[in-house]
Amino acid sequence: MRFDRALWRTILFSLAVVALVIGVYQTVLQGDKNAVMDNYWLFMISFVCMMVFRYLGRDEDKAPLPVVKPKPAASGKRTATTKPGKAVPRNKQR
Numbered sequence: 001m002r003f004d005r006a007l008w009r010t011i012l013f014s015l016a017v018v019a020l021v022i023g024v025y026q027t028v029l030q031g032d033k034n035a036v037m038d039n040y041w042l043f044m045i046s047f048v049c050m051m052v053f054r055y056l057g058r059d060e061d062k063a064p065l066p067v068v069k070p071k072p073a074a075s076g077k078r079t080a081t082t083k084p085g086k087a088v089p090r091n092k093q094r
Contacts, residue, residue, distance in 0.1 A: 005056050008056060009056050009057060012049045012050075012052050012053040012056070013049070013050075013053050015045070015046075015049045016045075016046045016047075016049035016050045016053060017046075019042050019043070019045040019046035019049065020042075020043065020046040022042055023039045023042030023043045023046065026038075026039045026042065027039050
């Protein structure tokens with residue numbers, strides 16, 4: 001039997017969302033100061049499912065993106081709006 005990543009990712013994501021919703025609902029329903037600690041295991045199931053979901057989403061076959069080198073800044077060139085010898089005002093208040 002072949003391991004279908006898309007199916008496992010769907011199942012893991014669904015389980016993560018369901019565990020999170022149940023954990024939040026139970027925490028709000030209990031309403032005491034130990035409610036988060038009592039439902040901590042539900043939050044951890046959700047967290048682990050989300051981590052495995054993200055891990056299975058990676059592509060090992062995908063090549064890394066090429067690094068684009070920035071072009072060097074043009075120094076000494078004048079633009080059409082600046083004149084030689086005239087300072088350009090910065091943060092001019094009106």
